[in-house]
Amino acid sequence: MTARLSTDTRMSPSWFKPTPDSLWNRFRERPRLRVASLVNLVWAVYVFGDVIFANELGPWWGLATGLSFPIFLLLYAAAYTRPLRHVSWYAGGVALLAYATLHFNHSAGGTYVIYACAMLGFEGAPKKCIAGMVAVIGGFVGVAYFLMGWPIPVIATLSFIALSVGTINVVYRFNAQRDVELKLSHDEVRRLAATAERERIGRDLHDLLGHTLSLITLKLELSRRLFDRDADAARREIEEAEQVARHALAEVRSAVTGIRASGVVAELASARLLLNTSMIDFVYRADVPELPPRVDNELALVLREAVTNIHRHAGASFAEVTVSMDDRACTMTIVDNGRGFAGSEGNGICGMRERVRALGGTLAFASDAAKGTVVNIQVPLLPADRRPALSDIRADKGLPVSGDNRLAS
Structure with missing residues (x-):
């Protein structure tokens, strides 16, 4: 007890x-x-x-x-x-x-x-x-x-107030639930995009390396059998296997460069989802140039921070991003028609400046309370940023073009 x-x-x-x-x-x-x-x-x-x-x-x-x-x-x-x-x-x-x-x-x-x-x-x-x-x-x-x-007027007034307050709570609750569902949908789109990218990478690597590694294996097995009977022939097989391996390495590097070069493109698609859910019309060109890897990754993070600022603080109804590149520089411009930028720069903007500065570029703000904000980013290109074509790599190595299976001979 x-x-x-x-x-x-x-x-x-x-x-x-x-x-x-x-x-x-x-x-x-x-x-x-x-x-x-x-x-x-x-x-x-x-x-x-x-x-x-x-x-x-x-x-x-x-x-x-x-x-x-x-x-x-x-x-x-x-x-x-x-x-x-x-x-x-x-x-x-x-x-x-x-x-x-x-x-x-x-x-x-x-x-x-x-x-x-x-x-x-x-x-x-x-x-x-x-x-x-x-x-x-x-x-x-x-x-x-x-x-x-x-009196009926008093009863009607209180009844109307009670029904209105209750209905507002219902509407607010379901709007909040829709916001959560939209966020989950946004996260799901990101997850599906990442899954699709992983599958694409797997297919590309299989196409690039499957045949090549099999060929290297066959040549090394042949050289092992010829080692005691014909040393010269075994040496030739090993040299050809080395040449095939270098060819495969060049193709893998090219593929990895292409994978990394999708940062800004993916971030633009993600930005459209985020801003459209906030009733902000977002515009960008679909034919974004292929950026150098070192520039692409950093600009994607800068773009993400800028879009987050528009979503949270700008109070805008329209935003636009343009990305262009020539032989000397890469330029990205972010425009919105929000309330403009005022006051000291926060951690987000300071982080954007640091990333652009690390690339050797410049970041400039133009803000007006009546016209919104314009962010202009310019990053100079280095000679190493101009990626040679894969055919040039093969020519330098004395290898055949892609799709030619004469390496097996």
């Missing part, structure tokens, strides 16, 4: 601890919404509205208010901290509290009805939420009109 009592004592405080599936924990990554849930209690001041609006307070006003208000606060807290699937029960409790209090404290009864409808918007399908609100408002209308004889 003692053990059971001690267990119940330990469980009692835990009832007030937010459960993992509570609305409070759902706002774990969004602390502003937690603060908003507490600020919403400000409207509970209307529970004491009869002190100002009523001509006189009834003899039971103080008792009804003193008993109902703590119960309301407990039910409101439970709606946020207990499992979200039970929120309709707490809303129903607040509604019953409203009906019971309506005769003694008119303001408290009306306020509790509004809070009950607001709580019903926390969980469930829209039809279920609206049906619950209509039921709560129907009970309020029955008590206020048929039992207490309230």
Whole structure:
């Protein structure tokens, strides 16, 4: 018996601890919404509205208010901290509290009805939420009109407010869910793009190395058999195997360069997904030039930071990116029509400058409150950035062009 009592004592405080599936924990990554849930209690001041609006307070006003208000606060807290699937029960409790209090404290009864409808918007399908609100408002209308004889305009006004507040909660909740789904969709697109890139790399490496490695294996086996009988022939086979290996190495380097050169292109596609979900029209040219690897990787990160700034801070409705390259330099321009740039530069912009400076380039801002922001980046190209064609590599090595299988002879 003692053990059971001690267990119940330990469980009692835990009832007030937010459960993992509570609305409070759902706002774990969004602390502003937690603060908003507490600020919403400000409207509970209307529970004491009869002190100002009523001509006189009834003899039971103080008792009804003193008993109902703590119960309301407990039910409101439970709606946020207990499992979200039970929120309709707490809303129903607040509604019953409203009906019971309506005769003694008119303001408290009306306020509790509004809070009950607001709580019903926390969980469930829209039809279920609206049906619950209509039921709560129907009970309020029955008590206020048929039992207490309230004027119809007052009843209609309170009913409209309660239904509007509850509906706004439903709309806000489903908009938040759509935002989460869009983010998940964005992440899924990134994952699928990465998976497709890995598959492409696998296919390219198989096409490049499968036949070549088989040929090297055959030549090395042949040279081993000829080693004791014909040393010259074995040496020729080993030399040819070495030549084939160098040819394969050149092709692998070329393929890797092509893989790395997709950084800015992939980042532009990702930027379109991000900005379009924020209702920002994003434009860029599809024929982006193939950039040198050292430039491509860094410019992709700079572009990502710039797009993030547009998404979070610019308040823009349009953005455009252009990328061009000639024999001397690579240029990237990022334009938006947002509120412009003001104040000191944050860590993001400082990071952009450092990346461009590491490439030996320049980054310039042109910002106007009425015209938005223009970011211009110029990176000079080095002689090593001009990648020779694969045919030139093979010619330098004295190898046949790609697709010629005469290496096997």
